[in-house]
Amino acid sequence: MSDLFKAAGLEDKAPRPLADRMRPQRLSEVVGQDHLLGADGALTRLLRGGALGSMIFWGPPGSGKTTVARLLAGETTLAFVQASAIFSGVAELKKIFDAARARRATGQGTLLFIDEIHRFNRAQQDSFLPVVEDGSITLIGATTENPSFELNAALLSRARVLTFRALDAAAIEQLLERAEQVEGKPLPLDADARAALAAMADGDGRAALTLAEEVWRAAKPGEVFERAALAEIVQRRAPIYDKAQEGHYNLISALHKCVRGSDPDAALYYLARMLDAGEDPLFLARRIVRMAVEDIGLADPQALVVANAAKDAYDFLGSPEGELALAEAVIYVATAPKSNAAYVAMKRAERLAREKGSLAPPKIILNAPTKLMREEGYGAGYEYDHDAPDAFSGQNYWPESLAPQKLYEPVERGFEREIGKRLDYWERLRKDRSQS
Template structure:
């Protein structure tokens, strides 16, 4: 029997530190999934080898290693490491850090200031960094999950390099699991399929993965290997990365649009499901489908806009989840419909010309003459009523006086627009025939 002082303490520091903390890399080479930045011939790797730090913004998803990289940059270049969270820090905390950094600088030591969630500082607070970054009092390394070009001041952004961290892929996540098993000298109680499911459940977040691994390693050592169903009962799936007000919102709606435009209903349904699972307002999606029907399909498939409007109406009547099926049906219809931006381009060109020729009057023959005076002035004179002409087409000029005829609408050779194109070509031929007859 072991003596009492030989038993492991309930408060043993190493044993009770979170697994993610115990596995925190001790060198840049141990950081997984970010070789495009950290390799010796990559931007951050070269910077460390040359021991020339520059202020930087680390932009990447949660659990991709931003905090670890910042800490290792300080260690590898022998500068003091200060850390603040924009969520919990204010002006007083910043002043204290800057004053401490100034005193270090006077004795020849640099300071790396790591600011987590830097996008949460307001514009005035971000401006407060500028003089200290410019004069070298601190090397600023900010971490953000949001697009810096949207969330950070242009002045601050211009003084920092932006390094984009990748979501951890399957290889990187499996590497973390293997490290955890070596550190704890215990394999995870999972069968092969469950192991793959665990990686998928992490959704690219290394920290979240290690938290799930720690939960699983707390199970009894003689636990029968879990299958996927048993795994999902033991651990919680990571909530998908989605924020209705930030970049992921715009990324996913862009992906949905481009998948529909590219005739890929399966990819489009995937992005639709991702948005709905993330909590997006289905009515926002419905409005975007109506816009897509007009902008990307137009007269190539005139029913497209009606399908989109119907989906909007059905959802408003039924709500979730039943109404979401109508939105999915519209997504499939729009994805498989012929595409044309002919109307979109035609309207843009017409508006541009309208700005240039806005004062030109319509030709007199297409103006109404409700008074005797207007009739005497020539309003409506020689107007031809098209249905009464032999071809049902008069060929009259409807452009402003003093403006040559122009072509804006050029229908695509697909879908319903192919029929429109044939009609326009026929009318153009009749118009030319009348012109030749007159000459």
């Protein structure tokens, strides 16, 4: 029936939201994503090279993920298929995959766009792997959640993650100017109210256009609204911060540095500001976990436990009760002893691994499940530490061509002071046994 309406032209006459009417028809019309779509943008380079590959679009709502995915199909010879993780199940995915394989047999590829891909469970995410690997589909998944936490490692390894940014004030202004051209009339707001509307959109282009549409509906001929009148019309106040100035990244940086600097009061202040402005509490929870591992580490191993528990408590309780768990975690990590020794050690280990390549471990610590491996010396000479004096054999576990390295250096604070004592003790035993 909808096809009949479309053929008769009736659908074109139906009322459509401003945001839908203004949906870009070309990639060049997408605003706020120059790092992806500019002259040297990541997507621009991929299109120039003629091979897209599977991708995950990660970014906040209203940043253009769905629009860009649709437009990409038009830039290629791929058939565009769209599905939502909210409404699609295994049966529908199987039909999509079978159709994609059929197209591939005729020489045409398929660009499959999955909105809210993080809502698929692990098994459903795994179902994409065969059709991505054999080239039946080029997958583009859109998500507002951190892919590292929400998507399978196997799927992530086969797709490139592209980050969409929340629209800044300049990008929102571009949208409003285009909206005025489409509507054929200026937005009835003074300069201050116009800036407030952009702040209310909070980086969401779709929200900005929806708010503008509400303003046009409310305005009488010749009426121009000030900031206070705008708030009354849209029933929404401007956030405590906007992303063009102090913003999301500045305040999360402030929160992190207050924790690192052991100031729980200032840390709580910035936490409260971000929550009051509508920041995603789970984003904050993840950042607190990062603080626990990056800035506290083994000086207080309990910090990671508390941070993870706060995230789980928020998941369980929701808002506003769960926000107290985040506050408790912020106080804990801010008052915990600090050490980045584990962070520094890992960076050293990564650098060493890159520089030295694929060195084989010594045979003494390799298992020998077969006769041939035993004859080759696998496991020969290994000393079981629990049978050694002090449960410490002091063997050298480094590759034969690589001298033992010192990567982890515990600080003299918190629990790491005890770890340092243990390492010194084992080093004395190692030297004593090498001399005996």
